[in-house]
Every structure is written in C-alpha cells, then in structure tokens.
Amino acid sequence: MASDSGDGHATLKRCLGVLRDARNDSEQFAALLLVTKAVKAGEVDAKTRRQIFDAIGFTFPTRLLTSRQPPAGCPPHTFRALGLTLLACFCTDPELAGHSQILNKIPTFNEILLSPCDSDSTSMVDDVYQCLSAVLATARGPRELVTKGTVSALCQAYLNGGHGSDRALTLLVGLLAIAEAKCWQRDAPQLLAVLSKLSGDFLKAEDMTKFELCEVLPHFIPLSPPLTENSEGSECLCRLYKGLADVLGSKLSQSQRDPALKLAAGLVQAYGAEWIPAGSAGSKFLALLVNLACVEVRLTLEEPDPMEMEGKKEVMTACYVLMEMGIQECLREENPLLENVQKMQLMRIMEEAFGAVIFYLRQVKQEELQDPFIFASVRVLGAWMAEETSSLKQEICELLPFLVDYARKLFKEGSPAVSLPQAELDSTKGSALPQDALRFLLPGFCHLTAEDRPRDILISEGAPALLCEYFLQQWEVLTSKSTAPAPLTSTEMSLQTVCGIFLNLVVTAPDLVRRDKTFSSLMDVLLTSLPLLLPQKHHLVLSANVATLGLMMARILKGSPALQGTKSAEKFFGAAIRFLSEAHTAQADPSSDGLAMVVSPTYVSAWDDICELWFLGMQALAGCIPLFPWLPHTILQAHWLQGLSQLLSRVVPSSVDFELVTAFQAVLVELARASEQCRDVILSHHGTEWASLYGMAALEQCLAEQGGASSNPGGK
Numbered sequence: 001m002a003s004d005s006g007d008g009h010a011t012l013k014r015c016l017g018v019l020r021d022a023r024n025d026s027e028q029f030a031a032l033l034l035v036t037k038a039v040k041a042g043e044v045d046a047k048t049r050r051q052i053f054d055a056i057g058f059t060f061p062t063r064l065l066t067s068r069q070p071p072a073g074c075p076p077h078t079f080r081a082l083g084l085t086l087l088a089c090f091c092t093d094p095e096l097a098g099h100s101q102i103l104n105k106i107p108t109f110n111e112i113l114l115s116p117c118d119s120d121s122t123s124m125v126d127d128v129y130q131c132l133s134a135v136l137a138t139a140r141g142p143r144e145l146v147t148k149g150t151v152s153a154l155c156q157a158y159l160n161g162g163h164g165s166d167r168a169l170t171l172l173v174g175l176l177a178i179a180e181a182k183c184w185q186r187d188a189p190q191l192l193a194v195l196s197k198l199s200g201d202f203l204k205a206e207d208m209t210k211f212e213l214c215e216v217l218p219h220f221i222p223l224s225p226p227l228t229e230n231s232e233g234s235e236c237l238c239r240l241y242k243g244l245a246d247v248l249g250s251k252l253s254q255s256q257r258d259p260a261l262k263l264a265a266g267l268v269q270a271y272g273a274e275w276i277p278a279g280s281a282g283s284k285f286l287a288l289l290v291n292l293a294c295v296e297v298r299l300t301l302e303e304p305d306p307m308e309m310e311g312k313k314e315v316m317t318a319c320y321v322l323m324e325m326g327i328q329e330c331l332r333e334e335n336p337l338l339e340n341v342q343k344m345q346l347m348r349i350m351e352e353a354f355g356a357v358i359f360y361l362r363q364v365k366q367e368e369l370q371d372p373f374i375f376a377s378v379r380v381l382g383a384w385m386a387e388e389t390s391s392l393k394q395e396i397c398e399l400l401p402f403l404v405d406y407a408r409k410l411f412k413e414g415s416p417a418v419s420l421p422q423a424e425l426d427s428t429k430g431s432a433l434p435q436d437a438l439r440f441l442l443p444g445f446c447h448l449t450a451e452d453r454p455r456d457i458l459i460s461e462g463a464p465a466l467l468c469e470y471f472l473q474q475w476e477v478l479t480s481k482s483t484a485p486a487p488l489t490s491t492e493m494s495l496q497t498v499c500g501i502f503l504n505l506v507v508t509a510p511d512l513v514r515r516d517k518t519f520s521s522l523m524d525v526l527l528t529s530l531p532l533l534l535p536q537k538h539h540l541v542l543s544a545n546v547a548t549l550g551l552m553m554a555r556i557l558k559g560s561p562a563l564q565g566t567k568s569a570e571k572f573f574g575a576a577i578r579f580l581s582e583a584h585t586a587q588a589d590p591s592s593d594g595l596a597m598v599v600s601p602t603y604v605s606a607w608d609d610i611c612e613l614w615f616l617g618m619q620a621l622a623g624c625i626p627l628f629p630w631l632p633h634t635i636l637q638a639h640w641l642q643g644l645s646q647l648l649s650r651v652v653p654s655s656v657d658f659e660l661v662t663a664f665q666a667v668l669v670e671l672a673r674a675s676e677q678c679r680d681v682i683l684s685h686h687g688t689e690w691a692s693l694y695g696m697a698a699l700e701q702c703l704a705e706q707g708g709a710s711s712n713p714g715g716k
Contacts (some may be wrong), residue, residue, distance in 0.1 A: 036701055046093070058101035060084040065108060081124050084112070084249030088127035091134035098138035102131065106144055107244035111571075112152035112316060113168070122163045129167040136171060142178045151175060151183050155190035159197060169194075173219045174446055184222045195220040199239040203246075210247060218266035228274060237275040240267060245285050248292065258315040261296070264289055266327045288343050290326035290587075293319035294353035301356040304363070311412055313373040320380035324535035326350055327387050351391050354384045358395045361402060369409060375435045379407060382437075385444025396444075399456050404461040407437040411470060429478055434527040438470050442497040449504040464505065465518045471498045473524060479532065492542055503616075506552045513556045523557055524548040527572040534575045544610035544617070547576040551620035558627045563631040572632050580621060581640040583614055586651050596655035597647065618663040625670035634674035639670060641678055645685030653693045671701045679703060 029503055038045065043318050064083030087105065091097040109128045117125055135141035145151070154175075156169040161326055172194065184191060200218060202213040215238065226235030240263070247260045267275050276282045296319045300312050327350065329336070330343045338346070364374055381403075385396060414435060445463065448454035458464075477491045502522065506513055515521045526546055534543045563569045583603050589596035599607050625631055635641055639688055644664065648656075656664075668687075671678040683703060691699040 022274035023184060025608060030260065048684055050093070052086070053093075053096065056086070058090075061090075062101070062105075068217065072090055077121060077124065080112075081121070081127075082126050084127040084131070087129040087452070089475055090130045094134070094138060094652075097131075100142055102135060103140065103144045105131070106135070106148040110149055112154045112216065113157045117163050125162075125164045129164050129171070132171055133167075133174075136174050136178075142175060143182075145175060146179055146182045151187040151599070152190045152449065155194050156499055158194055166586075168686070169216065173216060176219045180219075180222065181224065182415055184225065188222075188225060189222065190235070192227075195227075196232060196237050200241070201235040202243040202323065203239040210243070211256050211259050214263045217263050221266050221270050223270050228271065230596040233701075237267070237271070238277075241275055241277065245281070248285075248288060255294070257296075261289075261315055262291065262318040265321040268321050273325055273329055275335060278335070278337060283337050283339060283342060286325075286329060286337050287346060289322050290329075290346050293322035294328070294349045297323070297353040298356045301360040304360060311704050317373065317376045323350060323353060324380055324383045327383055331387055347388070350384070350576070351388075355380060355392060355395065357381050358392065358399050361399060364402070369406060372435075374406070375410075375437060378403065378437050379440040382440035382444055383601045385441070385447070388445075389447045393454075396448075397457055400448075400454060400457045401461050404458065404463050404466065407441055408462075408466050410435055410437045412551075413474075436498060438466075438712065439494050443492060444499055444503065446504065447499045449501050450508070452508075455504070455508060459505075459509065459512060463500075464512070464516060467498050467501060468522045468525075471495060471522065474498070475525065475529060496545050499542075499549045499715060502549055503545075503552065506549065506556065510556050513553060519553060520557065520560060520562075523550070523553050523560060524562055526553070527562060529567040530575040530579075531571045534579055540603065540606045541609045543579055544606075544613040547579045548613040548617040548620065551576055551624060553618050555620060555623045558624075563628065565628075569628075570630070570634055573628075573631060576617065576621065577635055577638045577640050578616055580614065581638065581643060585648065586647060589652060592652055595650050597651040597660070598655075614657065615663055622666040622670045625667070625674050628675075632671055632678050635671065636675075636677060638679065641668075641681050642685065644668075645682055645690075646688060648690045648694065655689075656694065661694050661696065665694075665699050668696070669698050669702050672699065 006174055064079040064086070067079040069079075087102065091102060096102065110130050112124055115121070132145070132154075154168045155174045158165045158172065172191075174192075195217075198213060200219055202210060204216060205213065218576070221227070227237050237552060244260060244264055244267075247256070248264075252260070253508050270714040275287060275406065276286050300316055302311065326346055330347055330350075331337055332338075336343075357380065361374070361377055361381070368374060381399075384392075445458065445467075449458060472489050474495050478495065502519075526549060530543065530546045530550060533539050533546060557563065582600055585600045586595040587598045603610070627633075648664070668682060669708075672682060678704075682699075688700065688703055691703065
C-alpha cells in the first residue's frame with residue numbers, strides 16, 4: 001500500500017510538471033485529468049494541494065469554467081466539472097476559500113445549483129456545495145453570499161428537492177445564523193417558501209423527522225419582517241402551533257421534548273404569545289408550555305449535576321423564555337389568553353420554579369460568572385422581581401448581595417452600550433454583545449427600594465454608587481450621536497427606572513442622600529442633563545423623571561456649592577419650571593361658555609406616566625423656594641408666575657380639581673412669602689379675587705399680610 005501511495009504521489013508530481021510545462025491544451029488536459037482524479041480520490045494533502053495551486057493558480061480553473069468546447073467524445077460540461085473539482089480542492093484551504101477569485105465565482109456556483117442535474121453532473125453539484133460551505137466559513141464569505149444571490153439559489157435548490165438539497169438546507173441554516181436580518185431583507189419570499197414547506201412537513205410528520213425539524217425550524221423564524229404580516233406567514237405559524245400542540249401533548253422522551261421546547265421558545269421570542277390562538281385549546285396549550293418549562297427548570301436546578309447541567313443549558317434558556325411569557329400572560333388584563341384559575345395555578349408553579357433559580361444562583365462560584373447561562377438565570381429572575389413582589393421575598397433578600405455584585409462585575413468589565421464596533425453582518429439573534437445585567441434588575445430594585453429590609457441590603461452592598469455610574473453611562477448613550485447597539489427605548493427605560501429608584505431613596509432615606517457623595521455627583525449630572533433633554537419632546541417622560549428627582553434632591557442638598565446660584569443650577573431650575581409650567585393650558589369648555597383648564601396637548605399622551613411626577617415636582621419646587629434666595633427671581637424671569645396668574649383668572653374654577661388647586665397654592669404661597677416682587681405680580685393679576693374663588697385660604701392670608709417675611713430682599 002505504501003508503494004502504491006508513493007507511486008500516486010510521484011505520478012501527481014509528474015503531472016504537475018507537465019501542467020507547468022505543457023506546450024498545448026491537449027497535454028495540459030491529459031495532465032489535468034490525472035490531477036483531478038487524484039483530488040477526487042482524496043490523495044491530496046495540504047502540501048500537495050498548495051503545489052497544485054502554485055502550478056496552475058486560479059487562471060486555469062477559470063478558463064475551464066468558461067470553456068464551452070469539450071474534448072472529442074466527452075460530455076458538454078467536462079471542462080466545467082474539472083474546473084469545479086480544482087476550485088473545491090483549493091477551497092479546503094481557508095486562505096484560498098476567501099480569495100476574491102473564489103468569491104467572484106459565487107454567481108457561477110448559484111447558476112450550477114439551479115441547472116437541471118442528471119447523473120453525470122451530480123459531482124459538479126457536490127463540488128459547488130463544498131465551495132459554498134468553505135466560503136461561508138470565511139470572514140467575507142457570508143456577506144458575499146447574501147449580496148450575490150446565494151440565499152435565493154439555495155432556497156430554490158432545497159424546494160426543487162434535487163441532488164444535495166439537504167446540503168442546501170444546511171447552508172441556509174448556517175447563513176441565517178450569521179446574517180438573518182440581511183437574508184430576510186433581500187430574499188423574504190424565497191425564505192418564506194422554505195418555511196412554508198418545513199412547517200407543512202413538521203405538521204404532517206409522524207416519525208423522528210418531526211423532532212429533527214424542531215432543531216431546524218427556529219433558524220427560519222424571523223424577527224423582521226414578522227410572519228403575521230401576510231397570510232402565508234400566518235399559515236406557517238398556524239401549522240407550527242398545531243404541530244407543537246401535537247408533539248407536546250404526547251408522551252415524550254427527554255431528547256424529543258427538548259427540541260420542541262426550543263422551537264416554542266423561538267416562536268415566543270419572535271412573536272410573544274401572538275401565534276397561540278385565543279380560546280380553550282390555545283389557553284390549555286399556553287398553560288402546558290409554561291408548566292413543562294417550570295418542571296424542567298425544577299428538575300435541573302434543584303439538584304444540579306455539573307456534568308448533566310452543561311448539556312442542559314440551551315434548553316433551560318428556552319424554558320426561561322417560556323416562563324417570562326408566562327409572567328406576562330398571567331398579568332395581561334386586556335384580551336387575556338388565560339382564565340383566572342389558570343393564572344393562579346401558573347403563578348404557584350412559577351413561584352416554585354423561581355425558587356429553584358434562586359437556589360441555583362446561590363451555588364454559583366466566582367469563576368462561573370462569565371457563563372451566559374448565569375446571565376440568562378439573572379435576567380429571568382429580574383422579570384419575576386419586576387412583577388411579583390410579594391413571593392420569595394426572604395430568598396430574594398438573601399440573594400441581593402450576589403445580584404448587586406454580579407451586575408457590578410459585568411458593568412465594570414463590559415460598559416456595554418457605549419462604543420461597541422458593529423459586527424460586519426448584523427445578526428438579530430445570539431449577538432455576542434457585553435451583557436447588561438443591571439437593565440433587567442432595575443425594575444425589581446425599584447420595587448425593593450420602597451421596602452425597609454431590601455433597601456438596607458441594597459444600600460449596604462453599594463447599589464447607589466453603581467446605579468449612579470450606570471445612569472451616567474446610559475446618559476452618554478442617549479446623547480451620543482453614534483449608533484448604540486441597545487435600542488434607544490431600552491436606554492431611556494433604564495434611565496427612567498434608575499430615576500425611580502433614586503426617588504424612592506430620596507423619600508425613604510434622606511440621610512443617605514445627605515452623607516453619600518454619590519448623590520452630589522448625581523445632582524451635578526441632573527443639573528446639566530435636564531436643560532439638554534427638555535426641548536426634545538419625545539423624551540418628555542424621562543424629562544419628568546429627571547426634573548422631579550433633581551428638585552427633590554435639591555431640597556436635601558441645599559448646602560451644595562453647585563446649587564448656590566450657579567449657572568448650571570439656574571439653567572436646571574429654568575428647565576424644571578418650564579416642564580411644570582407647560583403642563584396645563586386653557587381650552588373652550590363645551591359644557592359652559594367659559595374656558596376650562598386642561599392638560600396641554602403636548603403632554604396628553606404621556607400624562608398617565610408623568611402625572612404623579614408632575615405633582616411631586618410641584619411639591620418639591622414649593623419646598624425649594626424658601627431654601628434658595630435666588631429662585632423667585634428665576635421664576636419671575638421665566639414668566640411662569642404671570643402666566644399662571646392669568647390662567648387661573650381666565651378659566652372656570654370648577655374645571656380645576658382640588659389636587660391641582662393644592663399644588664398651585666403651595667408654590668404661590670412660598671413665592672408670595674419669599675419675594676415682595678412675586679406678591680406684587682400675583683396681586684396685580686387679581687390674585688386676591690381668584691384665590692378666594694379657588695378656596696386658596698393660605699394664599700389669601702399670605703397676600704393680606706404686610707411686610708415681614710414677604711419682603712425678603714433676596715427675592716426682589
């Protein structure tokens with residue numbers, strides 16, 4: 001055998017010599033036939049492959065691909081087949097597979113895939129698939145394949161069901177894993193046709209094919225464009241639902257259930273519960289999904305076996321997705337899929353599963369913190385903490401030091417949202433961005449800071465300082481012009497929730513605000529942030545949070561140098577006054593001939609979210625007026641006092657509810673007490689008359705007083 005192999009290599013070397021020195025095409029062709037025969041027989045190692053390439057380069061295979069005149073007595077595609085065999089040989093070298101001379105052959109590869117295939121041309125198709133697979137594995141390959149039409153060609157090859165169609169599907173799965181968004185953007189109709197076939201096969205299959213398809217199908221479920229946009233996509237979802245209901249309603253082994261749960265999780269990630277029909281069957285299916293996920297989580301996490309655990313992480317993450325959907329559906333009030341009895345049962349089952357998640361997280365060692373599964377476990381627990389505040393309270397309190405420490409470590413190592421280079425091809429799933437655990441814990445922390453014990457734990461673990469750093473970083477993301485990898489809405493939501501946490505601390509732990517330098521740093525940020533934020537009306541809810549938090553903190557940090565009439569303080573208060581003053585306006589009252597006070601049109605859509613903040617802001621502003629002698633002058637300069645006095649004198653008093661009257665009176669009284677000039681403005685706008693009409697007894701009394709505290713020269 002050794003001598004045969006040696007003879008083969010010697011023959012190959014002679015052929016390479018002939019290829020180099022050939023005087024005519026017939027000599028070259030004869031040598032080439034022997035070379036390609038050796039290549040096909042697998043007799044070529046890396047060194048010999050390189051020798052072949054050095055001998056003939058890309059020029060000769062390119063000529064063969066374009067030649068239309070085969071040798072006498074040979075099939076028409078002989079030259080083309082030889083050229084492809086050589087290219088397939090070269091492509092086994094990753095460096096050559098990414099060469100522009102290979103990449104510019106992609107249209108030719110596509111054409112061969114779509115050509116009729118007889119028994120003589122199957123080897124050509126095999127060589128094309130080998131070339132495409134090699135190109136896919138290179139850095140530039142996926143982009144080139146997408147832009148040069150390979151997705152469409154692979155879809156057609158798969159749907160035609162000809163030779164190698166299973167390899168077409170494998171390549172499509174690989175391309176979608178790397179460049180899903182680009183693939184669907186360019187070739188949605190073709191990909192939808194493939195999904196239609198796959199979902200139909202999935203519904204009809206009665207054997208192991210059903211479970212094999214569970215592994216393939218998640219790759220063909222796009223986030224965009226949503227399948228719900230057209231009837232063909234909706235039919236695919238319907239078939240997937242029916243197929244999954246059939247599978248999960250049967251008695252299954254572990255190896256059969258896991259892929260089905262992963263497919264269901266893929267659908268939930270893309271479409272929530274939209275793909276599950278309303279009605280009894282749909283609600284039972286949804287409850288079954290969540291139930292199965294919870295059972296799986298408990299079985300795996302309550303007694304974790306390190307060896308078994310490693311292989312279960314992917315399906316466990318899928319179970320987390322299903323549990324998160326369970327939380328949302330149990331809380332849904334409008335058009336709920338679940339009945340109340342089902343909701344109560346599921347909440348009990350989920351509580352037990354989240355108990356297992358907490359138990360698992362308490363066992364985590366420091367060296368395991370980079371494991372993506374730890375992140376997935378923290379994220380799903382964050383979803384539970386955000387909505388369910390009464391159960392597992394003791395266990396969550398005991399876990400808080402770990403959660404704060406984990407979030408801090410990821411934040412310090414990642415600084416996720418500031419300046420990450422975008423991947424060459426954006427993938428909508430599985431992007432390896434640094435992980436922002438805090439984002440998912442914030443809503444739960446917001447609930448917990450309203451309660452004594454968890455708040456004390458969070459403070460002792462240094463959460464305020466971490467949250468201040470996080471606020472700063474997220475603010476930079478919001479204001480940066482570069483494209484941030486996290487969606488803008490998530491950044492804004494994070495900032496709003498951090499403000500909510502700090503508001504809780506300001507109300508419940510004012511001594512902490514006074515002594516912890518974190519809050520002085522935060523105050524500096526708020527002073528500069530609000531004037532930039534307020535003019536952008538699409539950030540109104542965040543402006544409301546920043547304004548109210550800043551005003552409430554200013555009362556506590558009254559001695560801070562930053563608040564002593566500095567430019568930044570004046571700009572902040574000017575912006576806060578604008579936010580408060582522009583919330584209400586006069587409008588014709590249909591029930592009378594007069595005008596009614598109403599929420600301003602620009603505030604209406606956000607009013608449910610900012611109403612409480614507005615009232616807190618008014619209360620805080622009233623508290624700030626006696627503390628900062630320069631503030632009445634700022635308010636006068638903003639012309640709010642004049643505008644409010646005119647508004648109150650124009651509208652029908654019955655259109656202003658008691659809570660609003662109380663809020664206005666608190667500010668007006670403090671202004672009248674603090675500044676004679678302010679008192680004169682109110683009086684000049686018939687303040688005594690409308691104060692009486694609105695039942696503002698404290699303001700009436702203040703206006704009636706002479707001298708004393710009302711003549712504070714600082715307010716002049």
